[in-house]
Amino acid sequence: MPYDEKLAARARDVLAERSGVKEQKMFGGVGFMLGGNMCCGVHGNELIVRVSPEESDEAVADPHVRLMDLTGKPMRGWLLVSPEGIRTEKSLRAWVDRGVRFAGSLPKKTKSLKKR
16 A cells, blocks of 8 residues: 655655654655654554654544554554544644654664674
């Protein structure tokens, strides 16, 4: 299933004011990485948002939010926000900012290439 390019462009616009954000194809969609940690992304027509596992229960109380379950097993700390939950720029920005806050709180990842 292709991902919603318009939603990805909207997320890019929100993230454009931040430094250190990189885009990466993943999950059959696109992910936005901050310090090597995913903060948000797009899968199909939904926004992926990464939050702390402790925030998951509160977040899924929103009728437009569910735990990400791309593998058939719901993952705490990984949310999918439906189009209804991100209709306005204000609501999209709130979810993207939430993901950025969490990813920014994690240690930066560095890729190390091992030679064999």
